[in-house]
Amino acid sequence: MSEPVSPNDSAPVLPTKQGNGRRNAIIAGAAAAVVVIAGIAYLVTSGDDSAEAGTNSSAAAQTVKIGVADAAQPYWKTYTDLAKKELNVTVELVNFGDYSQPNPALKQGEVDLNQFQHIQYLADYNVSSSDTIQPIGATAVYPLPLYSSEYKSVEEIPADAEIAIPNDTINEARGLLVLQAAGLLTLKDGGGAFSSVEDIDTTKVKVTPLDASQTAGAVKSGSVAGAIVNKNFATDAGLKTEEALFQDDPASEVAAPYVNIFAARAEDKDNETYLKLAELYHDPSVEEGVQEANGGTAVFRTTSAAELQTVLATVEEQARAAAK
Structure with missing residues (x-):
C-alpha cells in the first residue's frame, strides 16, 4: 500500500477490490x-x-x-x-x-x-x-496532506465549508483522521483505521467523499474549500508539499x-x-x-x-x- 499505494505515496492508490x-x-x-x-x-x-x-x-x-x-x-x-x-x-x-x-x-x-x-x-x-x-x-x-486554493491555514476555513476526502476504504479513514487532527471534526471513540463518514461525531465542515483521482481537481478548481489529496495526484496537479495546510504526523500513533x-x-x-x-x-x-x-x-x-x-x-x- 509501497511505498503509496505508494500502499509509497501518502496513501498509494490501489485498484478497486470487490467486497462488502x-x-x-x-x-x-x-x-x-x-x-x-x-x-x-x-x-x-x-x-x-x-x-x-x-x-x-x-x-x-x-x-x-x-x-x-x-x-x-x-x-x-x-x-x-x-x-x-x-x-x-x-x-x-x-x-x-x-x-x-x-x-x-x-x-x-x-x-x-x-x-x-x-x-x-x-x-x-x-x-x-x-x-x-x-x-x-x-x-x-x-504524510497525507490537506490542500486549499482559497485558504492559507486551517484556522481560516469557515464553518460549513466543504472539504473533499478520498472515498475508498483506506484513504477515507485516513483522511478523516487527518481532519480530526487538524481540529475540523471528531470521530466516535477517536476513530480508527477503518472509520467512515458515518463515524463522524461532531464537525465544523461539510465532508464530501470523492474518488481519490478527483480531489486534486476539486481543490484546484475551487469547487471545494479544501481537499485531502494523495501524493501522486497532488504531484500530477502541481500541488506542492509546502503548500499543504496540514498533514498527519508520521511519528504519531x-x-x-x-x-x-x-x-x-x-x-x-x-x-x-x-x-x-x-x-x-x-x-x-x-x-x-x-x-x-x-x-x-x-x-x-x-x-x-x-x-x-x-x-x-x-x-x-x-x-x-x-x-x-
Missing part, C-alpha cells in the same frame, strides 16, 4: 509512494552474478525474489547492487502493475518477499483472504497503520536473510534515492518486526470489526 459495504474499493498505501508500472508482471534481475560478494564473500550465495510495483525506480538498482555486495544475495525484482497481485504471489511462493504496501492494506488483505502474511521491516511513511513495509510469509518472518534485506533499505544511498523519487516526502521508519506485527494484529481486529 465500505470495503468495495481499496486504494493503498502502501505504499505509499509508489508509481505503478504498466504490465501485469515482469521479472527484473539486478546485480552481476559474476561480481565479488564484498564483505559476505564467504557466505553461501542466495537468490531472493521481491515483488514490487516500481521496479523502474533507480533506487532499486542501488539496493540490488548493495544486496549482492554486502549480503551475497542476488535480488530479483518481480514487478506488478496491479496491486491486487503481490500478496497472492507471495502466498503462492512466486516471490519470497514483497514491498509495495502499508500495514493497513496488508491487514485488510489478510482478513479478507484468510491469509497470515507478516511485516518484517519498515520502510517509510508518507495514528500513522502507525500507514508505515510501508517488507512482507513475508508467516513461516519466513524470522528468516535472517530476509530481515537483513529489509534493513538494507535504510542504507543512506538507498534512502537518498527514495527521497529523490518521492520529492523528499518520505519519513523513514525503522520500527522492529515485532512491533510491526503487533500493529498488524491490532489493525486486523479493526478490519474484522468493520466487516461486520
Whole structure:
C-alpha cells in the first residue's frame, strides 16, 4: 500500500477490490509512494552474478525474489547492487502493475518477499483472504496532506465549508483522521483505521467523499474549500508539499497503520536473510534515492518486526470489526 499505494505515496492508490459495504474499493498505501508500472508482471534481475560478494564473500550465495510495483525506480538498482555486495544475495525484482497481485504471489511462493504496501492494506488483505502474511521491516511513511486554493491555514476555513476526502476504504479513514487532527471534526471513540463518514461525531465542515483521482481537481478548481489529496495526484496537479495546510504526523500513533513495509510469509518472518534485506533499505544511498523519487516526502521508519506485527494484529481486529 509501497511505498503509496505508494500502499509509497501518502496513501498509494490501489485498484478497486470487490467486497462488502465500505470495503468495495481499496486504494493503498502502501505504499505509499509508489508509481505503478504498466504490465501485469515482469521479472527484473539486478546485480552481476559474476561480481565479488564484498564483505559476505564467504557466505553461501542466495537468490531472493521481491515483488514490487516500481521496479523502474533507480533506487532499486542501488539496493540490488548493495544486496549482492554486502549480503551475497542476488535480488530479483518481480514487478506488478496491479496491486491486487503481490500478496497472492507471495502466498503462492512466486516471490519470497514483497514491498509495495502499508500495514493497513496488508491487514485488510489478510482478513479478507484468510491469509497470515507478516511485516518484517519498515520502510517509510508518507504524510497525507490537506490542500486549499482559497485558504492559507486551517484556522481560516469557515464553518460549513466543504472539504473533499478520498472515498475508498483506506484513504477515507485516513483522511478523516487527518481532519480530526487538524481540529475540523471528531470521530466516535477517536476513530480508527477503518472509520467512515458515518463515524463522524461532531464537525465544523461539510465532508464530501470523492474518488481519490478527483480531489486534486476539486481543490484546484475551487469547487471545494479544501481537499485531502494523495501524493501522486497532488504531484500530477502541481500541488506542492509546502503548500499543504496540514498533514498527519508520521511519528504519531495514528500513522502507525500507514508505515510501508517488507512482507513475508508467516513461516519466513524470522528468516535472517530476509530481515537483513529489509534493513538494507535504510542504507543512506538507498534512502537518498527514495527521497529523490518521492520529492523528499518520505519519513523513514525503522520500527522492529515485532512491533510491526503487533500493529498488524491490532489493525486486523479493526478490519474484522468493520466487516461486520
